Amino acid sequence: MSQTVEIMIAGFGGQGVLFAGKILAYAALMAGKEVSWLPSYGPEMRGGTANISVIISDTPIGSPIVDNPGVFVAMNQPSLEKFEEEVQPGGLIILDSSLIQLKVKRHDLQACYIPATKLAEDNNLKGLANMIILGRIARETGLFDLDTLYLAASKSIPERKKDLLAFNKKAIEIGYNY
């Protein structure tokens, strides 16, 4: 059956939401799916909020803009406050519960709480909360298995940073199996 998943990941600039989206996009590409990756660009990149829209589909993608995500990931509180109302009914919200004290208010969707930032720190993976979240997205949505994510991560990480691949893989695994 033809399926389209509209994903939005939002957080502070520097949390790596664009990069997490990029790995999702690569995973989709390797799975032979249509995909678009659209960053909100501009002054946000300099420390404000940043978000990334990824659409994964079995059919060609129309607009790459995600107004109403089916899967929404909040990596900080302002993002949850800004986008909670926009999520599709029956959709999924994943949030970093170590940075967000609020609970999801809506009852017409599924909520997943994962203390990604704390998990990263506890496992000496500081700065890789985005990869933990990525693992969780894959597991919750059933979009990709761990091997596909590993392959996508190795494609997305530039050659000069290849020594960091193992840490990224570990973080993805923690999120996937949380």
Place this chain on the structure above:
Amino acid sequence: MADKVLMKGNEAIAEAAIMAGCRHFFGYPITPQTEISAYMAKRMPKIGGTFLQAESELAAINMVYGAAAAGARTMTSSSSPGIALKSEGLSFLAACDLPSVIVNIQRGGPGLGGIRPSQSDYFHATRSTGHGDFHMIVLAPNTVQEMFDLTLEAFDLADKYRMPAMILGDGMLGQVMEPVDISRGNNIKTYVKDWALTGTKGLRKRNVVNSLYLSAEELELLNFQRFDKYKEVEKIARTEDYLLEDAEVVVVAYGICARIAKNAIDTARKNGIKAGLIRPVTLWPYPKHQLKAAAEKAKAFVVVEMSMGQMIEDVELSIRCSRPVLLCNRTGGMVPTREAVLESIEKAALLKGEQNADSI
């Protein structure tokens, strides 16, 4: 099928240019097209090409003039206010019949405007890119794959017709990342440029590249000849149509707006409205015959654009105002939503063909 790679629209343009044989890129940074310069800066030195960050947009376009006069495949890129600065140079390129590719990744205007996507340079690209009587080929991609494909085509058309060609994108198409098949870039046609300034070596009559003609008779004749050529170029006008066959409401949109329109058309069809899309791929030449043919079946038109109503004039001209034409637009960096386009389609579906849009 060849492997696809993930690329930003801006990167796809840069890679296509390199594969098309462009080894002379002159630019000046401006958001949201800077990835083109960044890509060129990284790649050109490795393949024996020239990346040059000029001291200004004016300098960059005049470097393009020089490289093109010498017969090289050459490109410059910028965004709206920067393209405005290149206008004089564009007129000179057209006046000297110099093949060249110019990329405009539009942002909101007028003035310095903003850095969000826009289509408000439509008039500038298709009507008044510089002073004097001339045209440029203007191609409007709507996916990253097309950013790649149409850049290849722009180099080909520029050489074939000896005239500047523009890629007219927007900030969103520049930034979006999608899978691209770059294998078409391996099959590039080249042209003999016996008019180019390559040095006579004492063996042939010298070539001249010049745009100054103090004899009005001579200048008029040249302009007539150039417009005879444009008649030929008009044959390349083309569209991509979607569900047009039985469409009563025809949406006309280019670039990213066409993709938003497709979503809205799908919903409209589900709701029982026979909607379809004409997406002009060439903005100059404008696909006026395709529009005129569609008007014979359609009841009403909806034009979706990120400007205050610029392309709508070409739609009305093409169909000789024979059907009502509604405008669904945003400006200043805002992007029309699928819902807004759907509403316009629903409104248009209620119109009878003869009704004048002004009364709505």
